[in-house]
Amino acid sequence: MAAGGFAEAGADLELVGIQKRFPGFTAIEELNLTIPAGSFFALLGPSGCGKTTTLRLVAGLEEVTEGRILIGGKDVTSTKPYQRPVNTVFQSYALFPHMSIIDNVAFGLRRRKIDDATGKAHEALRLVELDHLAARKPSQLSGGQQQRVALARAIVNRPALLLLDEPLGALDLKLRRQMQLELKSVQEEVGLTFLHVTHDQEEAMTMADTVAVMNKGRIEQLGAPAVLYELPRTVFVANFLGQSNLFSGQVVAENPDSISVDIEGNRIVVPKARAHRTSGRVTVGVRPEKLILSREAPAAGADTNIFGPGRVIDVSFSGVSTQYLIQIPLVGTIVLFAQNMGTGPLVGDGAEVWVSWHVEHGFGLEDEAETGSRFPADTDTATLALQKRHALMSELGEE
Amino acid sequence: MAFSAFATATAKEQVPRRASKVALLLLLPGIAYLMLFFLVPLFSLVITSLQAPAEFGDIGEYDNAFRWENYTTVIAQYSAQIMRSFVYAVLATIFALLFSYPLAYFIGVRARPYPLLQKLILVMVIAPFFISFLLRTLAWKQILSDESPVVAGLKALSLLAPDAYLTGTPFAVVFGLTYNFIPFMTLPLYASLERLDTRYLEAGSDLYSTPFTTFRTVTIPLSMPGIVSGVLLTFIPAAGDYVNASREFLGGTGTTMIGNVIESNFLIQLNYPAAASLSIILMAVILVLVTAYVRRSGTEDLL
Amino acid sequence: MTLQEGAALAEAVTAPDTTKRRRHWNFGLGRWLLPLYTTLALLFLLIPIAYTFVFSFNDSVKSNISWRGFTLDNWTGVCNAQDVCEAFGNSILIAFVATVVATTLGTMIAIALVRYRFRFRSSISLLLFLPMATPEVVLGAGLAAQFLGAGIQKGLGTIIIAHTMFCISFVVVTVKARVSSIDPALEEAGRDLYGSPAQVFWRITFPLLLPGIVAAALLSFALSFDDFIITNFNSGAATTFPKFIYVAASRGIPAEANVIASAVFILAITLVITTQVSSTLRARRLAAKS
Numbered sequence: 001m002a003a004g005g006f007a008e009a010g011a012d013l014e015l016v017g018i019q020k021r022f023p024g025f026t027a028i029e030e031l032n033l034t035i036p037a038g039s040f041f042a043l044l045g046p047s048g049c050g051k052t053t054t055l056r057l058v059a060g061l062e063e064v065t066e067g068r069i070l071i072g073g074k075d076v077t078s079t080k081p082y083q084r085p086v087n088t089v090f091q092s093y094a095l096f097p098h099m100s101i102i103d104n105v106a107f108g109l110r111r112r113k114i115d116d117a118t119g120k121a122h123e124a125l126r127l128v129e130l131d132h133l134a135a136r137k138p139s140q141l142s143g144g145q146q147q148r149v150a151l152a153r154a155i156v157n158r159p160a161l162l163l164l165d166e167p168l169g170a171l172d173l174k175l176r177r178q179m180q181l182e183l184k185s186v187q188e189e190v191g192l193t194f195l196h197v198t199h200d201q202e203e204a205m206t207m208a209d210t211v212a213v214m215n216k217g218r219i220e221q222l223g224a225p226a227v228l229y230e231l232p233r234t235v236f237v238a239n240f241l242g243q244s245n246l247f248s249g250q251v252v253a254e255n256p257d258s259i260s261v262d263i264e265g266n267r268i269v270v271p272k273a274r275a276h277r278t279s280g281r282v283t284v285g286v287r288p289e290k291l292i293l294s295r296e297a298p299a300a301g302a303d304t305n306i307f308g309p310g311r312v313i314d315v316s317f318s319g320v321s322t323q324y325l326i327q328i329p330l331v332g333t334i335v336l337f338a339q340n341m342g343t344g345p346l347v348g349d350g351a352e353v354w355v356s357w358h359v360e361h362g363f364g365l366e367d368e369a370e371t372g373s374r375f376p377a378d379t380d381t382a383t384l385a386l387q388k389r390h391a392l393m394s395e396l397g398e399e
Numbered sequence: 400m401a402f403s404a405f406a407t408a409t410a411k412e413q414v415p416r417r418a419s420k421v422a423l424l425l426l427l428p429g430i431a432y433l434m435l436f437f438l439v440p441l442f443s444l445v446i447t448s449l450q451a452p453a454e455f456g457d458i459g460e461y462d463n464a465f466r467w468e469n470y471t472t473v474i475a476q477y478s479a480q481i482m483r484s485f486v487y488a489v490l491a492t493i494f495a496l497l498f499s500y501p502l503a504y505f506i507g508v509r510a511r512p513y514p515l516l517q518k519l520i521l522v523m524v525i526a527p528f529f530i531s532f533l534l535r536t537l538a539w540k541q542i543l544s545d546e547s548p549v550v551a552g553l554k555a556l557s558l559l560a561p562d563a564y565l566t567g568t569p570f571a572v573v574f575g576l577t578y579n580f581i582p583f584m585t586l587p588l589y590a591s592l593e594r595l596d597t598r599y600l601e602a603g604s605d606l607y608s609t610p611f612t613t614f615r616t617v618t619i620p621l622s623m624p625g626i627v628s629g630v631l632l633t634f635i636p637a638a639g640d641y642v643n644a645s646r647e648f649l650g651g652t653g654t655t656m657i658g659n660v661i662e663s664n665f666l667i668q669l670n671y672p673a674a675a676s677l678s679i680i681l682m683a684v685i686l687v688l689v690t691a692y693v694r695r696s697g698t699e700d701l702l
Numbered sequence: 703m704t705l706q707e708g709a710a711l712a713e714a715v716t717a718p719d720t721t722k723r724r725r726h727w728n729f730g731l732g733r734w735l736l737p738l739y740t741t742l743a744l745l746f747l748l749i750p751i752a753y754t755f756v757f758s759f760n761d762s763v764k765s766n767i768s769w770r771g772f773t774l775d776n777w778t779g780v781c782n783a784q785d786v787c788e789a790f791g792n793s794i795l796i797a798f799v800a801t802v803v804a805t806t807l808g809t810m811i812a813i814a815l816v817r818y819r820f821r822f823r824s825s826i827s828l829l830l831f832l833p834m835a836t837p838e839v840v841l842g843a844g845l846a847a848q849f850l851g852a853g854i855q856k857g858l859g860t861i862i863i864a865h866t867m868f869c870i871s872f873v874v875v876t877v878k879a880r881v882s883s884i885d886p887a888l889e890e891a892g893r894d895l896y897g898s899p900a901q902v903f904w905r906i907t908f909p910l911l912l913p914g915i916v917a918a919a920l921l922s923f924a925l926s927f928d929d930f931i932i933t934n935f936n937s938g939a940a941t942t943f944p945k946f947i948y949v950a951a952s953r954g955i956p957a958e959a960n961v962i963a964s965a966v967f968i969l970a971i972t973l974v975i976t977t978q979v980s981s982t983l984r985a986r987r988l989a990a991k992s
Contacts (some may be wrong), residue, residue, distance in 0.1 A: 080893070088890075417817065518978040524747065533944050658839045662935075
C-alpha cells in the first residue's frame with residue numbers, strides 16, 4: 001500500500017521549546033520532547049495539564065505561541081493541518097454523520113487524490129473487521145465500532161505520526177481492554193508512530209513503550225512505564241501513577257550507597273541510586289503493595305525499613321487485594337495493599353501492627369510534599385485511600 | 400435568549416475560537432448591511448425629529464434644524480396615546496403571560512415523555528403565524544362585532560348588556576393584542592420550562608412543600624429567564640402596534656396608540672418631525688428595557 | 703431562593719433524559735385540568751384560522767362579513783378579485799429575494815459568531831439583536847425617513863431592502879443554534895484529513911448546516927410574506943398581500959383573499975408537520991437500530 005508521498009513507517013517527532021498561550025491563561029509553559037519513530041508514546045496527565053493542547057499543536061489544529069515542531073526532521077511549525085503527515089483519532093471519533101462509513105474512511109485519500117481510494121478504504125476497514133458495514137452511516141454503529149472506523153480512517157492515510165486523543169474514554173471496561181490490545185497490535189503491525197493522550201494511567205502503562213507525565217503545562221517525568229512507576233521523580237508522579245506513601249524528613253546521614261532520613265524519630269534508609277536528592281529536607285516514599293504487615297515487631301536489618309507499632313484503622317477488601325490503613329503515631333496514615341491469597345484479612349480493625357519494606361523498594365523524590373494544611377490535599381495518600389473506599393461503598397450502595 | 404425557541408438544537412462544547420481574517424470577511428457584508436439599513440435609519444429618525452417646517456415650503460417639506468420643541472410638543476399633544484399604548488401593552492403582556500404559562504407548562508413539562516405530541520402542539524401554537532396577521536385580527540373583529548352570533552349569544556345569556564358593543568373598545572384592542580402575541584410569549588416560556596429539571600420539583604415535594612408552594616418557590620424562579628424573554632418579546636411589539644387599534648380593525652376613536660399616531664403623522668399628515676420624535680421616544684423606552692436586561696445577563700446570550 | 707439564584711440555576715440546568723422515564727407530574731388540581739386547559743387554549747388559538755377558512759367559501763358579493771352561502775367559486779377563480787393575485791405575486795417575489803439575501807448574509811454572520819474570535823463581539827451581538835427588539839413602527843418610519851432623505855422613491859425595491867434588513871437577525875439566531883450543535887471536531891477532522899478550508903466547508907460544514915439554513919430561510923420567508931407595518935411605511939404605490947388586505951379592510955375584503963391565506967396556511971402547516979413528524983420518526987428508527 002503505497003502511501004502517496006508520506007512515510008511508509010513512522011517518523012520522529014520533535015517538540016522544541018513549545019509554549020502555548022491562550023487569552024487569559026498559559027496552557028503549555030515549556031515543552032521539549034522527542035518521540036522516536038515507530039514507538040507507542042503516551043502523554044499522561046490530569047485534565048487541564050496541557051496534553052490535549054500538545055496533541056492539537058502537533059496536529060496543526062492550534063498554532064504555537066513559541067517553539068518549533070519537527071516531523072521526520074522537517075520543520076512543520078507553520079504548516080496547516082492538511083499539509084502535515086499527521087492524522088488524529090478524535091475523542092468523540094468525529095465521524096462525518098452525513099457520509100457512509102466507506103466515504104468517511106476514504107475522505108483523506110480522496111482529498112489527496114490517491115488512486116483507488118475506495119479500494120484502499122475497504123482494505124483499512126478489513127483491518128478493523130468492519131468491511132461488512134461499509135455502507136452504513138455512523139449513527140447506525142455502536143460506540144466500539146465507531147471507534148474502529150475512526151482508527152481505520154486515520155490509518156488508511158499511512159501518516160508519519162498517528163495522534164490519539166483519549167479515544168477509549170467512552171467505551172466500557174471490557175471493550176476498552178479489547179481495544180487497547182487491538183491498538184497495540186495494529187501499531188506494531190503497521191509500524192506507525194503513535195502518540196496517545198490519556199488521563200487513565202493504567203491505559204498508558206499497558207499500551208505505551210514510553211510515557212510522559214504532564215502536569216500544568218510541563219512534563220514532570222518521561223520514561224518507560226515501569227521506571228516511572230518504580231522510580232517516580234516528583235510528588236505528582238508518585239501520586240498520579242498508582243498510590244504512594246510519602247514522608248518528609250531531614251537527611252541525617254549520608255552513607256556510601258544510601259541516605260538515612262529521620263522521619264519523626266524513625267530511621268528510614270533509601271539507596272542513593274533511587275534518591276533524587278541526598279541532603280537537607282527530602283520526601284521519600286514507598287508503594288503500598290511493597291509493604292509487609294506484621295503482627296510482631298519484625299527483625300531489624302540494614303536492608304529493612306520499619307514503621308511501628310501502629311494501629312489498623314481501616315480494612316477494605318477489594319477482591320484482588322485487601323487495603324489496610326495503618327495509623328503510625330507522629331508519622332501519619334500508611335496505606336498497605338496485601339495480595340489476596342485466599343486466607344482472608346491478616347488483621348482486624350484496631351490491631352497493633354508493624355509495617356516494613358525492603359530498602360530497595362523505597363524512593364526519594366526531587367520535590368517536597370506540601371506540608372499539612374487544615375484540609376488535606378487531594379493527592380494525600382490517606383485521603384485518596386478513604387476516597388477510594390467511599391467511592392466503592394457508594395457504588396455498592398447504589399446497586 | 401428567547402429566540403432559542405426558534406431553533407431546536409443542543410449546543411456542543413466549543414473549542415477556543417480561532418482568530419482569523421476570515422471572520423472579518425464573513426461578518427462584513429451582513430454587518431455593513433445592518434449598519435446601513437438599521438443604524439442609519441435610526442439616525443435619520445433623530446435628524447428628522449429635530450427638523451423644522453420649511454420656511455416657504457409646502458406641507459411635507461422640512462429643513463434640518465435643532466427643534467427640540469418637537470419632542471415637548473409631541474408629548475403634550477399625544478400624552479394620552481402614549482400612556483394608553485403602554486397601559487394596553489402591559490395589560491396584553493400580563494394576559495398573555497397568564498394564558499401562555501399553563502400552556503407552556505403542559506407542553507414543556509407534562510408532555511415531555513411524548514416528544515411527538517410536544518412538537519405537534521407547538522405547531523398549533525405557532526399556527527396563527529401562518530395566517531396573515533391582518534386576517535386573524537379581522538376575524539376577531541367579525542366575531543366580536545355586534546352582528547356575530549357570539550355577541551348575540553352573550554347578550555342572550557345576559558353576560559353582556561343589550562346595548563353593549565365590543566369592537567372599538569379598549570377591551571377589543573387589548574384582546575387583539577393579547578391574542579396576536581401569545582405565540583411570542585409561549586415559545587420562550589416553553590424553551591425555559593422544557594429545560595426544567597423535574598427532579599427539583601421532586602426535591603421540593605420531598606421537603607414537605609405543597610404543589611402550589613413548589614410551583615411558587617421552585618418552578619417560577621427557575622423559569623424566570625423564559626418569563627423575562629417572553630415579557631420583552633411581547634411588550635415591545637405590543638407597545639408599537641397599530642393594526643389592532645386602528646379603526647378598521649378592533650379599535651375605535653378612543654383607542655388610538657402611539658403606532659397609529661406615528662402612522663397617521665408620517666403617511667397622512669406628512670408631519671415627519673412629529674412622527675420621528677414619537678418613534679424616538681418609543682425606541683428610547685425600549686432601549687431602557689433592553690439595557691436593563693443586557694446589564695443583568697450580558698450580550699453573550701442575546702442571540 | 704432569590705431571583706438571581708433561580709435564574710442562575712436555570713442557566714445551569716441541562717436537559718435531563720426524562721423522556722425515557724414515563725413520569726407524570728401530578729402538580730395541580732387533578733391530572734385532567736392542565737390537558738383540558740391546553741385543549742381549550744389551542745382551540746381558542748385556532749378560532750380565527752377556522753373563521754378565515756370557513757369564510758373563504760362564502761358566496762360574498764362585496765364584503766365578506768356576513769355569511770351568505772357556500773361556494774367553491776372563490777377557490778376556483780382566485781384571481782377574479784381585482785389586484786389580489788398581483789399583491790400575492792409581489793409578496794412572493796419580495797419574500798423570495800429578501801430570503802435569499804438575508805439567509806446568505808445571516809449564515810455567514812452566524813458561522814463567524816460561533817467559530818471565530820474577533821473584536822467588538824458585544825457591539826455586533828447588540829446590533830444583531832436590536833432589529834428584533836425594535837418596534838416595527840420605528841423600523842418602518844426610520845427606513846422611510848432615510849429613503850425620503852436620500853430621495854429614493856419607494857416601491858418594490860425599498861420593500862425588499864426593508865424586509866432583508868429585519869430578516870437577517872432571525873436568520874443569524876436560527877443558524878447560530880445549528881452551527882453550535884455541530885461538533886467542532888468534525889471540521890477539525892476534515893482539516894486533519896487533508897481537506898482545504900473550502901473543501902471542509904462545502905463537504906462537511908455546509909451539508910450539516912443545511913437543515914438550519916432551510917429553517918432560517920423558511921422563517922425569513924414567512925416573516926417577509928406576512929409583514930405589514932414596515933411594508934406600509936416603505937411601499938409607496940406598490941402593493942403586497944398584507945397591504946392589500948389592510949387597504950381593503952375598510953371597503954370589504956374579497957373572499958379570494960381568504961382563499962389565498964387559507965391555501966398558504968394549509969401549505970405551511972403541512973410542511974411543518976411533515977418535517978417534524980419525519981424527523982421524529984427518523985430519530986426513533988435510528989435509536990431502535992443501534
